[in-house]
Amino acid sequence: MANMLQAKKRIRSNARRAEVNKSRKSRIRTFVKNVELALASGNADDASAALKAAQPELMRGVTKGVMHKKTASRKVSRLAKRVKALSA
Secondary structure, three states: OOOOHHHHHHHHHHHHHHHHHHHHHHHHHHHHHHHHHHHHHOOHHHHHHHHHHHHHHHHHHHHOOOOOHHHHHHHHHHHHHHHHHHHO
């Protein structure tokens, strides 16, 4: 257990940040799942729309420090590749 005042404060603030980050990650996963479901259904228009909604959400996660930039780029790239293959 922390003894110093600043260490106690850091524990409290870390708990708050963890809660916010958890909700952000969950939101990102939901958007990615929507793209996956649209791809599974085989509807190219829905998949494209879901990807357009998911892209900014993934990049927002990067700016907020929830995920790494290259991780988000890789996810967007792979999803875009699959959407393009479906529409072709």
